[in-house]
Amino acid sequence: MSSPIxxxxxxxxxxFKRKLTxxxxxxxxxxxxLMRDDEEATVLTxxxxxxxxVNLIDRNQGRLVDSTGDNLLAEFVSVVDAVRCAVxxxxxxxxxxxxxxxxxxxxxxxxxxxxxxxQEGDRIYGDGVNIAARLESLADAGGICISRSAYxxxxxxxxxxxxxxxEQQVKNIDEPVRVYKVSMETEAKETIAxxxxxxxxxxxxxxxxxxxxxxxxxxxxxxFSDGVTEDIITALSKIRWFLVSARNSTFSYKGKSPDVRxxxxxxxxxxxxEGSVRKAGNRVRISAQLIEGSTGxxxxxxxxxxxxxxxxxxxxxxxRIVIGAIEPELTKxxxxxAKMKRPENLDVWDxxxxxxxxxxxxxxxxxxxxxxxxxxxxxxxxxFGSAYSGLAEVLSFELMFQFTDTPVxxxxxxxxxxxxxxxxxxxxxxxxxxxxxxFIVTGQPDKAITECKTALKINPHYAFAHYQMGxxxxxxxxxxxxxxxxETAIRLSPNDLYMGPFLSRLGQAYLSxxxxxxxxxxxxxxxxxxxxxxxVNAYEVSALGHLGRREEAREALSELLRRKPGLQLSHLxxxxxxxxxxxxEDFLEGLRKAGLPE
Numbered sequence: 001m002s003s004p005i006x007x008x009x010x011x012x013x014x015x016f017k018r019k020l021t022x023x024x025x026x027x028x029x030x031x032x033x034l035m036r037d038d039e040e041a042t043v044l045t046x047x048x049x050x051x052x053x054v055n056l057i058d059r060n061q062g063r064l065v066d067s068t069g070d071n072l073l074a075e076f077v078s079v080v081d082a083v084r085c086a087v088x089x090x091x092x093x094x095x096x097x098x099x100x101x102x103x104x105x106x107x108x109x110x111x112x113x114x115x116x117x118x119q120e121g122d123r124i125y126g127d128g129v130n131i132a133a134r135l136e137s138l139a140d141a142g143g144i145c146i147s148r149s150a151y152x153x154x155x156x157x158x159x160x161x162x163x164x165x166x167e168q169q170v171k172n173i174d175e176p177v178r179v180y181k182v183s184m185e186t187e188a189k190e191t192i193a194x195x196x197x198x199x200x201x202x203x204x205x206x207x208x209x210x211x212x213x214x215x216x217x218x219x220x221x222x223x224f225s226d227g228v229t230e231d232i233i234t235a236l237s238k239i240r241w242f243l244v245s246a247r248n249s250t251f252s253y254k255g256k257s258p259d260v261r262x263x264x265x266x267x268x269x270x271x272x273x274e275g276s277v278r279k280a281g282n283r284v285r286i287s288a289q290l291i292e293g294s295t296g297x298x299x300x301x302x303x304x305x306x307x308x309x310x311x312x313x314x315x316x317x318x319x320r321i322v323i324g325a326i327e328p329e330l331t332k333x334x335x336x337x338a339k340m341k342r343p344e345n346l347d348v349w350d351x352x353x354x355x356x357x358x359x360x361x362x363x364x365x366x367x368x369x370x371x372x373x374x375x376x377x378x379x380x381x382x383x384f385g386s387a388y389s390g391l392a393e394v395l396s397f398e399l400m401f402q403f404t405d406t407p408v409x410x411x412x413x414x415x416x417x418x419x420x421x422x423x424x425x426x427x428x429x430x431x432x433x434x435x436x437x438x439f440i441v442t443g444q445p446d447k448a449i450t451e452c453k454t455a456l457k458i459n460p461h462y463a464f465a466h467y468q469m470g471x472x473x474x475x476x477x478x479x480x481x482x483x484x485x486x487e488t489a490i491r492l493s494p495n496d497l498y499m500g501p502f503l504s505r506l507g508q509a510y511l512s513x514x515x516x517x518x519x520x521x522x523x524x525x526x527x528x529x530x531x532x533x534x535x536v537n538a539y540e541v542s543a544l545g546h547l548g549r550r551e552e553a554r555e556a557l558s559e560l561l562r563r564k565p566g567l568q569l570s571h572l573x574x575x576x577x578x579x580x581x582x583x584x585e586d587f588l589e590g591l592r593k594a595g596l597p598e
Contacts, residue, residue, distance in 0.1 A: 020551060021124070022079035022114045022150065023132040024062065024086060026053070028070035029107045029141040037103065045106050046070060049096065053089050053108075060085035065124055073132075075124060079114045079153045083182065086110045086144045087160070094142060111135025113147040116549065131177055134170035138179055148178035152524070206269040208245035208293075209233045211254040212286070215278040225277040226251075227353030228286065231312075232273070237459050245269055246463040246493035264293020271299065282308050312349075348384050351377040355390050362531045364403045370394045385424030389434040392418035396437045401533055414438035429455040433468050440472055448472035463493035471505055479509040500529030504536040511539050511587065519543035534563040538572070542590030553594035560596075569598050 028034070034042040050072065054064050057074045060081045066073040076082040089110065097105040113135060115128025131147055139145040146154070151162060161183035167176035209232055214225040230247055237244040245267045253263065260272045275288035289301035306313070355373035358366040374391035377384060395414035397403075404410040418435035425431055436451035452469035459465060470485030486505050507523035510516075523540035526532045537560035544553035561567060569588055592598075 017119050018116060018548075019119060020114070020549070021117055021128070022076040022082040022112065023117070023124070023129055024057075024072075024074045024076065024082050024110060024112050025129070025132040025136040026072045026086075026089070026108045026110045027136060029109055031070040034104070034106065041104060042106070045100070045104070049093060049106060049108070052092055052096070056085050056088050056092070060088070065122065073124075073129070075117075079112065079150045080157050082112050082114075083144070083146060083150065083154050083158060083160070086112060087182065090142055090144065107141040109136055109139035109141060110144045111137070111139055111146070112144065112150050114149045114153060115147075127173065130172060131170070134168075134173065134177065135179060138165070138168060138170075139181070144182040146180050146182060148180070151178075151180045206243035206245075207236060207271040207273060208250050208263060208267045208269045209236065210258075210263065210272060210274040211251050212274070212288075213276040215276045215285075216280065221277075221279055223353045223357040224279055224350070226357060227349065228277050230353075230356070237462065243269070248464070248498050249493040259296075260291045261293060261296050269293055279308075284308055348377045348381040348387065351380070352384075352387050352390055355387075355394070359390065359394050359397070362397070362401075364398075364401070367394050367398050367401075367403060371398075383424060385421045385428060385431055388417050388421035388424065389428065389431040392421060392434040392438055396434070396441045399441045411438070411442035415442060427458060429458040429462055429465060432458070433465055436468050436472060440468075440475055443475075445472045445475035449476065463489040464498065467498065467502055467505070470509075474505060474509050474512070479512040483509050498531065500526045500532035500536075502526075503529065504532055504539070507536060507539045507543075511543055511590075514546070514586065516543040516546045516590075520547070534560065537563055538567075538587075538591065541594045541596065542587050545590035545592070545594030546586075548593075550594075557594050557596060567596065569596055 028046065031042075050067060053072060054067070057064055060076065061078065062074045062076040062081060062085055064072065064074050074082075074085075076085070089108065093106070093108060097107065100106070111132045111134065113128055113132040115126070115131060117124040117126040117128040119125075135145040135147060145165070146162075154160075155162065163181040163183065165179040165181055168179045169176050209229055212225045212229045214222050216224075229251075233244060233247050233250070249267060260274070263272055264270070270293055272291045272293055273288060274291065275286060278285040283305065284307075285303065285305050287301075287303045290299040291297065292299055351373045355370045355377065358370035358373065371391060371394050374387050374394065377387035378391065381387070392414050395410055395417060399407055399410045399414065415435065415438045418431065418438045421428070421431040422435060432451040432455040436448040436455065439445065439448035439451065449469065449472045452465060452472055455462065455465040456469065466485045467489035470482040470489065473479075473482035473485065483506065486502060486509070490499070490502050503522050503526035507519050507521075507526055510518035510522060520540055520543045523536050523543065526536050527540070537556065541553060541556045541560050544556055547553075569591060572588060572591070
């Protein structure tokens, strides 16, 4: 079988060539009616408007491909130029139409897509063109619709607004197309789009705990207010009758002042808990208020002033009152289940919160700092299981990010440390997930699955547990079974700070399944998020290599080598398994086709 590259050479020898281009398709709304009412006037107006459009295409570095009847087809090297041109077209034609009576106004609708096309002479063909035409048919009179691929290129480069219209099934295109409407409001100051419709509010009592605000006036105390918030989230999440938004979703609102009703709609919850923490010397003041999401009404509010020695009692009190305010019938036994195992020394808790803060920064230096904090906590209280889980997490991440020169020893220590955390607190879901991750990074996915099952049994609504389960199943060689777990994690926590890793796992899974278009899509989406490691660049490069999209593959490879200088295929064979072992050769072959040296 000929390789994709040889196939392209063959096409070029026959006068065809493939290329990536931005396509603009336009036609007249109600053209048949206009012709029926007055053919002569319609033709005169059409010719005048076409001349204006062609001039604008030329001025925006575009090329007219076809102009048959009331249709126009043009291509641009830059999708930014294509969208800018489309806006100018609609603005100029709107001014021209003001001179015409309502029944003679001639309005165009425009669709823009960026995609792979076949060029023969001056003509272009392919799905890239067909999608642009379908987008045109979805646009309003005088409006513009663009595809997801076009939106990704322009969303931060033009002073426009965009409205997400959802996934649309269009004629002769197998998969739904994500469509965005371009706002024609010239005063727009920001880009907006809603790809995730409001999450359906569940039947069970549901709550989101927003990050408590640090009122101490000292940025160094951020870890303390974050720790208070996380403890309350953890306590609430252990109650099986509750649905609690994931920590990473609610922390996406940190440093903002969101409308509580919008938060409730975004996260699909009935209630929102917000508050503040002021720490001074050995005293702490915690204020909290529970708000009904649909109305914004306050259900309960309270302020606590206590010595730091009583901090855990305050957290338990807040948790108890929140539970009682939402679900009075919850039993005392369920409330007791919400209490975490506490350290004997407040300094231990303090050190762990600092460790978790640094762990979430996801840099080599922060991982090293986090390790030191967790180890200090263990030295102070060897019986506090959460400290071991935190340390195991950091060790696993350092191994996964290749931030260690002793990977084998690092992996063994991660497993041993995570097991100690479970031994001390077997009901801590995070402890089981820490061991699960350690098993994943040391190549023991079947053992990881067992730990993830336990974590999900303890807390079935834990988004991170679903993600970890999907990852473990993926690495065991069953990507089809792993994908639904990862998709569930995304549904449970749509604003998760881990969205980059969530999406990267989907890209990885589709690469394993040889669904290369989807692999490219999800890998690129992942790379727009924080905490997305360099291997995701490799997924994108490999998929593009298999697709034979040489120009895109070269650009993606350049970015991969920028993030991982000197990378070669031999490095991946020896020290890194980025897809399931059964598919490693497919992965390497795609990189080879893209030009990664041996």
